[in-house]
Amino acid sequence: MASASEETRVVAGRYRLRSVLGSGSMGTVWSAYDEFLHRPVAVKEILLPPGVTAGQADELRERTLREARAIAVLSHPNVITLHDVARQDGEPFVVMELLPSHSLAELIREHGPLSVQQAAAVGDAVAAALGAAHNAGITHRDVKPGNVLVADDGRIKLTDFGIARNVSDASMTRTGMTLGSPAYIAPEVASGKAVTPAADLWGLGATLFCAVEGHPPYDADGDPLETIGKVVKGEVPRPSPGPLAPLIAALMAKEPRDRMPLRQVRRQLYPILAKAPRVLFGPEMFAAAGSTREDASDTREISASPVVNETAEASGELAADPGPLPFAPSAATDALAAAPGPLPFGPPSPAKPGGTLSPAPGPLPFGPPPGRRTSVTVALVAVSIVLFLAAAFGGFVAARVIGAQPVAPPSRSDTSGPAAPQPTVFERRTGEASSVKGAENGTFTVDVPAEWTRFTSSQAGDDLPLSTLVQFVSADGSQMLAVNHFPQYYPGNDLDDYVKALERSRSGGEFRLVYQAKLAEQEGLTLMYRTIDRAPSGSVSRTTYAKVYRQSTSLWVVSVTVPTEQEETAKAALYDRILPTFSTSGS
Structure with missing residues (x-):
């Protein structure tokens, strides 16, 4: 848990940091509370490694903003939502959805391999998330169990687009940099070749391999360079025989062009999911995982979100019970009426003496009452038209004056085309x-x-x-x-x-x-x-x-x-x- 000084730390005047959810060499993820919108959030704080130059620090900040731009275009139920990019003392903070969940890596570590139906549900959710990302021109490039979140209500979401790149940045990806986790990295990425969305297909296959086997396809605990060497030059490991084995093998094809497309992946998973029980991840899985959460080393695991009620908000403490939603009506004071009554914008209905409604609507309120002379009616209509035109002209003049614009219409010389673009500096x-x-x-x-x-x-x-x-x-x-x-x-x-x-x-x-x-x-x-x-x-x-x-x-x-x-x-x-x-x- 965070110290007292950390609990009072507020970013950008609205995000109060509560506790550390995970940390690594490149940043810390905080459980936080948005005091403006009154909701729990996750805040990713970028940490500058010791010894970096000013130029390298600027590049790291730019990468953070590129990450935020990549995630911001995604809106999908299987993708963690980005809410905001805030700045505090010149440093960027990425504000994201806080999902009460455990990572797939943690669940496998605590309970071993998943059932076929559980693995199929994970595969379908991640494939759907990647489909949305690829349609937006984004390659995730770090698909692995640690980046798949499973909530106890059944939601499955893909997170951590920290090294994601837009397709428009494809010319920037053909480098020797090791991006992603060695045990799940695609062979072409590990060897410095061009990165395409097919790299995510390999990551999905490797994640499903771990889900059904209980361990990654390559040795993640050994020498990273040795692991990359096995990925590039070694044989592709095959899962044990089972319903998902052919699909995993089709995703983990060495050549990117040979990998199974995402739509076909979901089509093959559908028959398995159609027969699956409604609850795939029971509460016993999360109770066991929660007992070791403090000792977990996975820097991308997200714990249960904090809940704040009005009393806790004032004292800075987390509430044990969220209480009623802030927008839900109170049963005592705001109960709905048995009948909505007349619409506020409808014409009033004439009433009989004593307050009861008359059985007939009577004459329209804007029609002339019986007995009025036609000449009087014509005069009234003429006066109404004059008053309307005067009010319209007066409103136009007032709008032009308030907007500091001339009352007279612009001359022909004022209607020139758009200004020429400014020259590049x-x-x-x-x-x-x-x-x-x-x-x-x-x-x-x-x-x-x-x-x-x-x-x-x-x-x-x-x-x-x-x-x-x-x-x-x-x-x-x-x-x-x-x-x-x-x-x-x-x-x-x-x-x-x-x-x-x-x-x-x-x-x-x-x-x-x-x-x-x-x-x-x-x-x-x-x-x-x-x-x-x-x-x-x-x-x-x-x-x-x-x-x-x-x-x-x-x-x-x-x-x-x-x-x-x-x-x-x-x-x-x-x-x-x-x-x-x-x-x-x-x-």
């Missing part, structure tokens, strides 16, 4: 691409749009030497400048090797080289190629302009990637503008 940026094997002369400078964010990582794969990749990405993720430095590339490789590696990295018509030309002033090439990123929601075509050239024993690649529909304007506005400003420390 560039700024001089410095990047460091010398982190591979102590390579030197990797510092560079280049002009980049001011609002673009920098990311740095190592990259391996495609039969090329290890390299350092520095990327500058637009705010919406659709445009990118990439600087790739291959130290010690020569004499073991040449320019053709790089072009062939590009072609091998994309298969099935997803890469098309539009043109290639040799540089006149130095050993190198200019390239233009198009790539296609496929997702369940549709395909995204991108165009890349690149300069590939030799500098001593290094190979440098400077490229600009944009959506294909922008390729004509982006070449002049971005590539031709940026490339002449690029220079390295060895130039």
Whole structure:
């Protein structure tokens, strides 16, 4: 439980932190209470690891915001809902739904393998959640039992999109970074290949493997690098024979294109769920799991949500009983009337003497009473029309005055078209691409749009030497400048090797080289190629302009990637503008 000082900590003036639900090297998840909307929430606090530079801290904050943007577009009953992104002292806090639940990892640890019906329910819920994510252009990339929450009322939700990336960020994922849990990571992700939604299919299969076998498909407690080696090069483990074994094997296919689609997964699970009992996870499972909750090391487990009533809110204590809902009427004071009575906006009904309703509605209230002369009626109607027009004009004048607008209509010269877009502001940026094997002369400078964010990582794969990749990405993720430095590339490789590696990295018509030309002033090439990123929601075509050239024993690649529909304007506005400003420390 949190200390007294922690219990009084309030984030963004409204989220009161109560107790720590889980923590890890990258952050802490708090049970909290929203004092504005009066509801329990989970608040994820991002922790900066010791020794990080200011630039690395900014990148971590940006990753947090990207995570929030990824989750915010999802609205699905099997996905944890994001409520808000708050800031406190410049640091971001992600505010999410607090689900009283236990992780699937905890339930398996306490009770062993699930029944076929229980595993099918988990598979169906996670498949539905992933389908919603993929339709929104999001790949989770860390599907595992620790990120599947099971509530005692039967709800099953997928959580922790902390390393999720939008499809628009696909160009940022082909790195050597180990993202996800080694025991559940897809082989192509572990080897640094392109990440697609098919990686989540593998994670779903590995999660179901653990559900029916009681242990992960690979050794999660051993050396992570050794585990990744088994994932990439070893045989795929097969579950014991059973109703779910063929489905798990179809999801854990080594080749991403061979994995079973999510819709087919749900179709195959339906016959099992149709025969399942209504209550699959009995209360005895959660009682046993709750007895060891304080000792659980899974940083993504979420405990029961705090409940606050009016007395507890004033004292800062959690209430044992939530009491009536804040919007429910009190039986003593707000009981519903036996009859609603007349509608407030309907015409009143004439009443007989004594207060009883007359059997007939009588004449309409706006009709002339009997006996009135026609000339009088016409005069009254004329006066009413004049008064109405005067009131309308007066209202128009008042609205224009209040809005500080001229009363007279705008002249023809005021009805011009929309203003021209503001020109892109560039700024001089410095990047460091010398982190591979102590390579030197990797510092560079280049002009980049001011609002673009920098990311740095190592990259391996495609039969090329290890390299350092520095990327500058637009705010919406659709445009990118990439600087790739291959130290010690020569004499073991040449320019053709790089072009062939590009072609091998994309298969099935997803890469098309539009043109290639040799540089006149130095050993190198200019390239233009198009790539296609496929997702369940549709395909995204991108165009890349690149300069590939030799500098001593290094190979440098400077490229600009944009959506294909922008390729004509982006070449002049971005590539031709940026490339002449690029220079390295060895130039």
